[in-house]
Amino acid sequence: MLGRVANGIFWMYRYLERAENTARLLAAGHRMSLTRGQEAATEEWRSVLTTLGLLQAYTSHHEGFGGAQVCDFVLRGKGNELNVLSMFERARFNARTCRSAITLEVWEAVNEGWMTLRDLLARPVRDASLGTALAAIRRESTIARGATHGSMMRNEIYSFARAGTFLERADNTARILDVKYYLLLPSLAYVGTALDTAQWDNVLRSLSGERAYRWLNAGRMDARSIADFVILDARFPRSLAFCYATMRENLAALARLHGHEGPAHELMRSADQQLTGKTIDEIFDLGLHQFLGQFIVRNQAVSDAIAEQYRFTV
Amino acid sequence: MSAPDLAQFDEMHAPDGSVRQAYTDYQRWLAEQDSTWMRRKGAEAESFFRRTGITFNVYGEADGEERLIPFDMIPRILTGGEWRRLSRGIEQRVRALNAFMHDLYHRQEIIRAGRLPERLFRDNRAWLPEMVGFTPPGGVYTHIVGIDLVRTGPDEFLVLEDNARTPSGVSYMLENRETMMAMFPELFSRVKVQPVSNYPRMLAKSLAACAPQGSAEVPTVAVLTPGIYNSAYFEHAFLADQMGAELVEGSDLRVVEGRVQMRTTQGFQPIDVLYRRVDDDFLDPLTFNPHSVLGVPGIMDVYRAGRITIANAPGTGVADDKAIYAFMPEIVEFYTGEKPLLGNVQTWRCADPDSLKYVLERLGELVVKEVHGSGGYGMLIGPAASKREIAAFRDKLLANPANYIAQPTLALSTVPIFTHQGLAPRHVDLRPFVLVSPAGIEITPGGLTRVALRKGSLVVNSSQGGGTKDSWVLDD
Numbered sequence: 001m002l003g004r005v006a007n008g009i010f011w012m013y014r015y016l017e018r019a020e021n022t023a024r025l026l027a028a029g030h031r032m033s034l035t036r037g038q039e040a041a042t043e044e045w046r047s048v049l050t051t052l053g054l055l056q057a058y059t060s061h062h063e064g065f066g067g068a069q070v071c072d073f074v075l076r077g078k079g080n081e082l083n084v085l086s087m088f089e090r091a092r093f094n095a096r097t098c099r100s101a102i103t104l105e106v107w108e109a110v111n112e113g114w115m116t117l118r119d120l121l122a123r124p125v126r127d128a129s130l131g132t133a134l135a136a137i138r139r140e141s142t143i144a145r146g147a148t149h150g151s152m153m154r155n156e157i158y159s160f161a162r163a164g165t166f167l168e169r170a171d172n173t174a175r176i177l178d179v180k181y182y183l184l185l186p187s188l189a190y191v192g193t194a195l196d197t198a199q200w201d202n203v204l205r206s207l208s209g210e211r212a213y214r215w216l217n218a219g220r221m222d223a224r225s226i227a228d229f230v231i232l233d234a235r236f237p238r239s240l241a242f243c244y245a246t247m248r249e250n251l252a253a254l255a256r257l258h259g260h261e262g263p264a265h266e267l268m269r270s271a272d273q274q275l276t277g278k279t280i281d282e283i284f285d286l287g288l289h290q291f292l293g294q295f296i297v298r299n300q301a302v303s304d305a306i307a308e309q310y311r312f313t314v
Numbered sequence: 315m316s317a318p319d320l321a322q323f324d325e326m327h328a329p330d331g332s333v334r335q336a337y338t339d340y341q342r343w344l345a346e347q348d349s350t351w352m353r354r355k356g357a358e359a360e361s362f363f364r365r366t367g368i369t370f371n372v373y374g375e376a377d378g379e380e381r382l383i384p385f386d387m388i389p390r391i392l393t394g395g396e397w398r399r400l401s402r403g404i405e406q407r408v409r410a411l412n413a414f415m416h417d418l419y420h421r422q423e424i425i426r427a428g429r430l431p432e433r434l435f436r437d438n439r440a441w442l443p444e445m446v447g448f449t450p451p452g453g454v455y456t457h458i459v460g461i462d463l464v465r466t467g468p469d470e471f472l473v474l475e476d477n478a479r480t481p482s483g484v485s486y487m488l489e490n491r492e493t494m495m496a497m498f499p500e501l502f503s504r505v506k507v508q509p510v511s512n513y514p515r516m517l518a519k520s521l522a523a524c525a526p527q528g529s530a531e532v533p534t535v536a537v538l539t540p541g542i543y544n545s546a547y548f549e550h551a552f553l554a555d556q557m558g559a560e561l562v563e564g565s566d567l568r569v570v571e572g573r574v575q576m577r578t579t580q581g582f583q584p585i586d587v588l589y590r591r592v593d594d595d596f597l598d599p600l601t602f603n604p605h606s607v608l609g610v611p612g613i614m615d616v617y618r619a620g621r622i623t624i625a626n627a628p629g630t631g632v633a634d635d636k637a638i639y640a641f642m643p644e645i646v647e648f649y650t651g652e653k654p655l656l657g658n659v660q661t662w663r664c665a666d667p668d669s670l671k672y673v674l675e676r677l678g679e680l681v682v683k684e685v686h687g688s689g690g691y692g693m694l695i696g697p698a699a700s701k702r703e704i705a706a707f708r709d710k711l712l713a714n715p716a717n718y719i720a721q722p723t724l725a726l727s728t729v730p731i732f733t734h735q736g737l738a739p740r741h742v743d744l745r746p747f748v749l750v751s752p753a754g755i756e757i758t759p760g761g762l763t764r765v766a767l768r769k770g771s772l773v774v775n776s777s778q779g780g781g782t783k784d785s786w787v788l789d790d
Contacts (some may be wrong), residue, residue, distance in 0.1 A: 001560075001578060001580055002560060002562065002576060002577060002578055002579075003577045003578060003579050004565065004566050004577070005564075006579050092429035093542070096542055096547070096551070097542050099540075099552075099554075099555060099561070100551055100554040100555035100559075100560070100561045108365055111365065115364070128531070156579065160633050254579075258579075258580055273338060310579040311577055311578070311579055311581070314577075
């Protein structure tokens with residue numbers, strides 16, 4: 001397949017995944033802001049914006065941290081170049097440039113998803129309409145992923161689609177965990193308080209993992225076991241371990257197809273060792289923030305290596 | 315722009331109100347349908363097209379990045395007999411076009427014989443000296459041709475234009491049929507219509523048959539598009555997808571080791587046949603427009619070395635401009651030795667002083683077009699123009715007569731469209747699509763019917779408010 005098309009597919013799925021995760025993060029933030037006081041709500045929205053790397057852009061356009069205002073900025077804000085609507089726009093643009101590499105089902109899912117969100121986000125987001133918009137974003141991404149799963153050949157194209165999806169997901173999961181842990185929970189005074197529990201619950205909700213976690217850890221809610229779950233539990237589809245298992249699988253499929261491995265495989269293997277070769281205690285000994293920071297950098301390096309090895313642009 | 319007071323031929327209804335033979339079965343079905351239901355179907359068609367992404371881009375319109383060509387759900391129908399006669403004429407014309415191209419770039423017998431003035435192509439911007447003495451692989455110049463036809467009576471089909479460069483619209487032919495079958499499945503069990511759906515397969519076969527000598531057994535075919543912002547991008551992607559060919563852009567291609575190669579995830583891989591949807595001028599910045607980023611530097615050298623097939627061949631535009639058009643009956647006769655089966659619309663070349671005089675005296679009656687123009691731009695439709703428009707056009711014409719031809723305003727046939735008030739006749743044309751390879755000439759039954767949606771309008775171009783219809787050839 002063409003390098004340009006591999007690039008288009010890879011990023012199409014990264015954008016779709018990022019849009020979905022952003023919606024999930026906003027939904028959890030919204031819930032948090034509704035159930036806590038004003039101060040906690042403001043802190044919550046600050047942390048959401050920090051996670052998305054948008055705090056500075058937001059504060060240069062807005063004062064105050066009203067939920068609808070923050071969500072509007074993240075979803076469709078003019079001062080936010082990579083808002084969720086534009087992620088869908090870019091995904092659809094890529095789907096068009098790679099039209100002959102995807103099935104009709106996938107094209108229709110992405111095209112209709114974009115049309116739905118374009119209409120839903122045509123006007124400023126209000127509290128009353130926020131739930132509908134966030135649910136729609138998750139649903140449209142889910143439909144696109146389902147169409148991919150159900151209609152695409154398991155070939156090179158699929159491998160790039162999956163590599164993009166899980167590379168992005170690993171990045172997003174690491175960021176969500178990092179910000180919550182680093183910004184909101186350093187003070188030991190909080191540990192075990194109601195706020196502390198709510199914050200951890202919120203991390204899990206941002207990853208759609210609250211039910212799975214509860215099921216596994218009846219009643220327990222502490223940093224270490226949640227980090228263990230989100231980082232190392234390979235059964236949970238948004239954990240770092242799961243993302244890397246899937247990336248390993250897809251990069252291995254590419255190597256089989258092409259008859260050889262390359263620098264991306266090497267980097268991937270070493271990143272994987274730094275991740276799954278560790279226990280949660282070792283990670284905490286190193287420092288969770290430091291660990292996640294290094295993970296995000298390595299993850300990006302894998303992405304760059306894939307782009308270079310498979311001739312995305314040159 | 316309308317042409318009043320012309321006795322026009324309606325393809326569905328005879329003047330006495332009876333339904334013509336081609337439409338009898340359809341009419342019987344239509345009479346049984348509820349009109350509210352039919353109206354709802356019309357709205358359904360639009361959402362169908364939006365979803366599948368059949369859009370076209372209009373140049374120079376900021377908000378018009380993606381527009382739909384309006385689709386009318388009343389089919390345009392030809393009988394099998396009408397089509398057989400028509401397709402014989404088309405085949406003859408396409409054979410002549412191809413022979414003409416070969417002759418122009420080789421011995422120029424037609425000029426030696428005094429049947430065509432030399433300056434006609436020497437002054438032609440589409441004439442490429444690079445093609446002189448070179449024979450494309452398989453001897454094919456015009457791999458894909460679209461012949462624009464108009465009808466003025468029961469047996470009167472005339473050629474309005476030959477599209478020998480990169481005719482577009484075939485994706486609409488295919489998608490219109492898909493849409494009709496999705497909307498009215500039971501209709502197709504009642505009326506037997508010849509299928510069009512194997513066009514992409516025939517195209518792939520036809521292109522592969524034109525691969526240069528020494529190609530692999532299964533040649534690598536790619537479609538070259540100018541990219542997502544081109545007005546026909548949907549079609550480029552659609553055809554590549556349907557053929558199972560790569561859709562490439564100029565930036566994907568490079569000349570490596572004497573071959574045109576595409577950058578894949580595993581390095582550069584050679585292409586045997588390039589179905590290019592990029593104009594000659596942009597094809598090779600080393601040979602033509604040096605600023606082009608849409609083409610491939612050095613592709614013309616590879617081509618002339620016989621190591622890639624370019625479809626259509628560069629330089630075919632010389633055969634389809636409107637000044638050459640006037641000579642097509644001569645050209646057909648010269649190369650086939652037969653009388654042309656399809657007529658031309660009478661054409662005055664304004665370069666000729668006598669013709670110019672004639673045209674100037676009758677600007678209010680004639681249609682005047684630019685020789686190299688397309689898409690319905692830059693033309694005058696005399697009967698529909700105001701005095702001021704005619705005066706302004708006269709100045710343009712006098713400033714550069716050789717740039718114009720004139721034709722009578724034809725009484726184009728009409729086919730009904732569906733409106734909320736019921737059926738209403740509108741003018742149509744027809745573009746059948748023709749594939750040429752050393753293995754032979756293939757014509758898909760039917761083609762693309764374009765329809766002027768405004769009452770009385772004669773302009774069917776999609777860029778100017780025209781729509782399309784599904785075009786049926788009955789399996790009778």
